[in-house]
Amino acid sequence: MSTTNRILLCDNVWKVYGPDADTFLSTREQPPSPEDLAAAGLLAAVRGVSLSISQGEIFVIMGLSGSGKSTLLRCMTRLVEPTAGSILLGGTNLLNATERQLMQIRREKMGMVFQNYALMPHLSALENVAFPLKVQGMKRAAREARAQQMLDLVGLGGRGRHYPHELSGGQQQRVGIARSLTLEPDIWFLDEPFSALDPLVRREMQDEFLRLQTLLRKTIVFVTHDFAEAVRLADRIAIMREGAVVQVATPEALVLAPADPYVSAFTRDIPRAQVVTARSAMDLGPDAAGSAGVAAAARVIDIAERVLAAEGPVAVLAEDGGVLGALSREAVIRLLLAQPHTRPAPVQ
Amino acid sequence: MTAVELRSEPESRGDAVRGAGAARLPALALLAVAVLLCLLPQFGVEMPPALAAIPDRFILPWRQWAGEALTYVAKDSHIGPVMVSEITRGIAGVILQPMLLLQGLVSKGLTVGGVELPPLPWPSVMLASALLGLRFGSVRLALLTGGALLYAALFGLWDATMLTLASVLVSVAFGVLLGTWLGILAFRHPRVDRALQPLYDVMQTVPIFAYLVPILYLFGFGPVGAMMATVIYAMPPMARVTTLALRGVPASIGEAAAMAGCTRGQVMRLALLPSALPKMMIGVNQVLMLSLTMVIIASVIGADGLGAVVLKALQSLKIGRGLEAGLAIVLVAIALDRLGQAIAERRPQHRDAAGSRRWALAFAVALVLPCLLAPMIPALANWPADWSVSTASWWDARIAQMNLAFAGPLRELKTFAFLWLLRPTKLFFLAVPWIGAVTLVAALGLLLGGWRLALSCGLMMLFVAGCGFWEPAQLSLYLIAISVALALLIGMPLGLACAASPRFNAGMRVVLDTIQTLPSFVYLIPVIMLLGSGDFPALIAIVVYAVTPAVRFTADALRHVPGEIVEAARMSGASRWQNFGWVKVPLARPGLLLAVNQTVMMAFGMLVITALIGTKGLESDTLISLSKADPGRGIIAGAAMAFLAIIIDRLLRAAAGGQAARP
Amino acid sequence: MSYRKFNTSWMKTLGAAALSATFLAAPQARAADAETASPVRIVVTGITDADFIANVFAGFLEQNGYKVERVKADYAAQFVGLEAGDMDFSTSIWDTSRDIMDAALATGKVQNMGSTGVKIREGWWYPLYVKELCPGLPDWKALLEPACVKALATVESAPKARFVEAPADWTTNNAARLEALKLPFVLEGTGTPAALHAAIVGAVQRKEPVIGWGFMPDWMTEQYPGEFVQFPHFEAACATDPKWGGNPDKVWDCDNPYGYVWKVANTKSEARLPRASRMLRLYHLTAADVAWGIRRVDVDGIESEKAAEEWLKAHPDLVADWAL
């Protein structure tokens, strides 16, 4: 993952709830432990989180309920005022921004989707989507035309005049997504956008989301507690526990090298083949047959059929076309058969 | 219409849990002492006089201080070089404008640029209101809204009704705006909220006579002064409901608005308030109902309209006429209430857009057509006198008949009630020594809420005992005690029936609405004719009025017992009565305590009326202070009354909170 | 409060938007040209006799080209309005409520404009048939007889008799009188004239023994045949000197004074309405005139304003006396 193109940087961000939280934190040399905090009657929802998120990346934040995901996300948008730390968005420190500047930043750079949709009940779908434009004082006809485009984009073009209570959950969330994109944000924040939906609709919405992302190429910070969802969508995943980030890695690395038992508990239920890439599963060596290889970044589950159908091991190709190694049928079968909860057989 | 008086969460819940543990034993001991102190005089034990009633020399000159402070604020205070009364008068002048406009529109005619325009002809108003009913409700609602006005016209009350409508609508608008603003303030700053809560209690319990003089000084005579008095009484529910409704809006709606780039003001105006609006309509309804109950009082200080008609008719015992006008108030109230509810319950629908133009056209036609025809057909401009009917003389004859036929049996009833209920209770209350009352209140506070509650209630009671109005306070309490007991005795079974049967409930609702808005004098004057004045009619007045919350809140409490729990109980083989006694009532207990609480509050609210039929408690002191030019007396007696109400309210709420905390 | 000061400071502080409001709050601002341009605000209280007196004068002013605004007010509350200048004139202030009238006069913002000439008779009133139960009436000593006391007793008052007392804010001196004359009576409170009337009239309609506070002019004493109890005649000393009268230890061992209905005005109104004020000083009626008005309104059921108009038409000679 490229590190040159960082767009959002969190540096030692804290959010502590309770009386006199800021003075408690600033008077300490050492970062306080959860026990210290509890003794003082405080609760740290976010504890010293440092992250960097790159342009165009889908960055997923995961963790158990109450681990501070939403709070961290809200710190990044300053919907919640962090108790300490700094948050750099494209070089400016969000925490120094004035009320006006912040408003401007949100208008120009940020969009957000909420778990319970957060649509205004008194506005129609179209008006909801047009809301961010109305706030800026755009004329009715212009903003509704733009909102109509957004609704078309999420496939709800015909439902603009409906009110939220006249729409299904999935439709409501499409409206929420359209609204968050109206202002063409650079960064797109999504807080468990699909967790209130039933599995089929969720799946459909995930596909929709991926379709939009191939179209729009936003930088995305996505909160979920569903690891399968994270794996489907993420470039990188941050795992949180009790307010702290435990590990930041690609889905594959999380599965293959979990930092601790907490992380591996998360990854346990995911079929290996869905996560592991050809690059990790291949054997090094030149004895690959044929010319039609598979991409190194491809997930094993997606290429399994081809490999199994091939006569011998299939070449694994780098982006430039160079052969990196070969993927054998045995390796693929082993991955497909691997029980999700057992550690995969050592590949290399 | 719901008599819901929404209050914030019981604040003493935390206290209650603590109080339940450590302080329980000392609290019980204190309670025993208090009860003993209260009962001793009943057994003929002489108290030292200083403990029975606070000796005069310890009574601080509250009355004088309050009188001077009040006179100062009303007459002499200024901010910089500007007199406060000039500022308030200026405000009154501004507020008067919409009032004059509306009154001119529907009743008095307007002068625009030197051209005198007649008021809207009656068919315009009637058709428009029927159309409103149709637009937001159903044909039935249209019949109600149009019919209420038809009644007014038919009984020769058109002008009075229009004036009342105009002033009530402006009062409601003002009350709603002020309440919304205060509600937002309280929502944003919890500290402001905590400061405002007791203030609202005071506003709703201090009888209007206590602050009438300063109001009249500051805002002048006539509609604005009357409106201010109305708003003081009717606004608090709006503020409370607004805060609660805003708290009920999902936080993410505000966040979504912030992320859309709203300023703080825009978040409130464009996102939170509109989302909270449906719930806030309960508050609007409350303001409306309470404003209408104030119509009579408002007419005392110069508001013309139905209230004035009622009052004038009753001055010379024209009860039939009073009843006709009173029923007009009821009809207007019910129509406005149902219309408000229909608007509140309406959810936006995507088909609306096309139809709304047609509706606008219909309204325009309804309003304008009669205006165009009126110059040619005089019967449209003014309701012709010979179209009017009156049942007044019929009613008067009926009442005279009743007076002859029923006075005997009713007197028996009154004698019984007096001998067995009123007199013993009164004597009991009058014998309670102040030391006993203060201790009792403190002990209950300690038991139910903890030391803070004990302290605040004890201090308030001490004020009541030491402000120089101890005996009137006891007289007020005695009336409250009996009438609340009776109201609960009548109201709770009715509430039960309402909860059980929707049909009974629908019928009851009309009865309760009528009771709540029919000026009580209309039925009290006949009672006085039959039975004489004094405590007995006062008792009837309070009971009739306080039954309303008893019924409504009881029904509400029982209705809100979760269905699954009741089903679970039925599955475990509980009989109907077991289910009721063991499951429903215990589960509904906090709600039932709220019913008691609201009944007490309503009873306090009604005390002010009993002053007008000759009771001798605190309420009559506030009334007398008016004509004796002694504002201090009114304020202190009013404050004592408010304190009594607040003490009872806090204790009951602590009890309800404690119950809820212990599952 | 000075209206001039009111105007300037208001304009300074709050600007043009409120200008129109100021005109409404202080109509005299426009009154420089003619006295009749701004309305004369006269109190009406909704009490039949008082309203008739007010409406006769109001009608008279209207005949003289004035615009009259009848301001609806409670009896006690009207003094605030008169002090503050919200009303100009009130034409029926009773001696009965001296306290509040004296307090208003003491502020210097309200002035006495003389008596209306309408005599007030008030006191212990009973319907004629009570005489049979209490032989000796109207002499007050008849009320001491046990048979009479028993007849007038109710369950609340027993063993004493019941007296239906005027609203607590009227000055009746009855509590003192009971003590001074050792009358075995209990005072039953009524908070308003309506309740007072209801309690007495209800009993009268049933022909039950009753005694209570009555007054003239009033529709009840007009409509039902009755009498006032005769107590020892009032003299100023009776109210202040215990030695006076039958009981050497107490005051008020006598009747209430017979008073008048007074006229009062806001002090500032005279400057604005000099001619109307002079006419108010001249304005007078008799108790018989008012009784006639009460009958028209309460018995015949016509509007008070109409009755006043009729009266004015019927008495051009009297009316001429007040005109200037």
Ligand SMILES: Nc1ncnc2c1ncn2[C@@H]1O[C@H](COP(=O)(O)OP(=O)(O)OP(=O)(O)O)[C@@H](O)[C@H]1O
């Ligand atoms: N306003 C607040 N005041 C006090 N504590 C809070 C507040 N908001 C959140 N918390 C606490 O901070 C912790 C983290 O909350 P957060 O909502 O960020 O969790 P989450 O990971 O998003 O959980 P979920 O998956 O349930 O949404 C929780 O323990 C919560 O109780």
Ligand SMILES: [Mg+2]
């Ligand atoms: Mg969350």
